[in-house]
Amino acid sequence: MLIVIEGLDGAGKRTLTEGLRAGFEAGDKSVTTLAFPRYGESVHADLAAEALHGGHGDLADSVYAMATLFALDRAGAREEILRRTDRYDVVILDRYVASNAAYSAARLHQGADGDVVAWVHDLEFGRFALPRPDWQVLLDVPVELAEQRAVSRAAQESDRARDAYERDGGLQRRTGAVYRALAAADWAGRWVVAAPDVVPAELAGNLLA
Numbered sequence: 001m002l003i004v005i006e007g008l009d010g011a012g013k014r015t016l017t018e019g020l021r022a023g024f025e026a027g028d029k030s031v032t033t034l035a036f037p038r039y040g041e042s043v044h045a046d047l048a049a050e051a052l053h054g055g056h057g058d059l060a061d062s063v064y065a066m067a068t069l070f071a072l073d074r075a076g077a078r079e080e081i082l083r084r085t086d087r088y089d090v091v092i093l094d095r096y097v098a099s100n101a102a103y104s105a106a107r108l109h110q111g112a113d114g115d116v117v118a119w120v121h122d123l124e125f126g127r128f129a130l131p132r133p134d135w136q137v138l139l140d141v142p143v144e145l146a147e148q149r150a151v152s153r154a155a156q157e158s159d160r161a162r163d164a165y166e167r168d169g170g171l172q173r174r175t176g177a178v179y180r181a182l183a184a185a186d187w188a189g190r191w192v193v194a195a196p197d198v199v200p201a202e203l204a205g206n207l208l209a
Helices: 013-026 043-052 063-076 078-087 097-107 115-127 143-156 169-184 200-208
Strands: 002-006 031-035 090-094 135-139 191-194
Touching: 002 013, 002 097, 013 031, 013 090, 013 135, 013 200, 031 078, 043 063, 063 078, 063 097, 063 115, 078 090, 097 115, 097 169, 135 169, 135 200, 143 169, 169 191, 191 200
Parallel strands: 002 090, 002 135, 031 090, 135 191
Antiparallel strands: none
């Protein structure tokens, strides 16, 4: 089973990922996790990160260029994802294709039915043949809470300074709206929306039901 955790920067995706892992393992399921972007492992992810922190000239100004870098990062992990889905009962991904769709649409002030969302779908699931998730979980938290957490994380982790996307409150609000629309439409597969106080063990049970 391939499960994706989606949400704003600072939503608590990493915490939910680990909580779900514990919940599944308590039910005797073998579990593995992978986070995107793969900073420090993928040249495409690292180029994107450098651009979002002011590097590479005007690269970050191009929505499609940045989306392509993030997509290439995932394309480079395609075989690894497939290997893990063969070996484990549950594979949990912290961010996946919907992140690219939501943030790109928000940057262009488009909705979930906009051109860039369709382009991301065709590029990643079509041309790059990435596996479709069985479930996509939207961790839906207020923008203010997500921003608070992102600021706190940046202060505590020296390698997690907030990037241009994370510092843009308007972008985060628009991204949240696109995410909710993607979830409502079951974009690229089934979605479930989780509140900030979701109990991971209960969510794990629901995903297996």
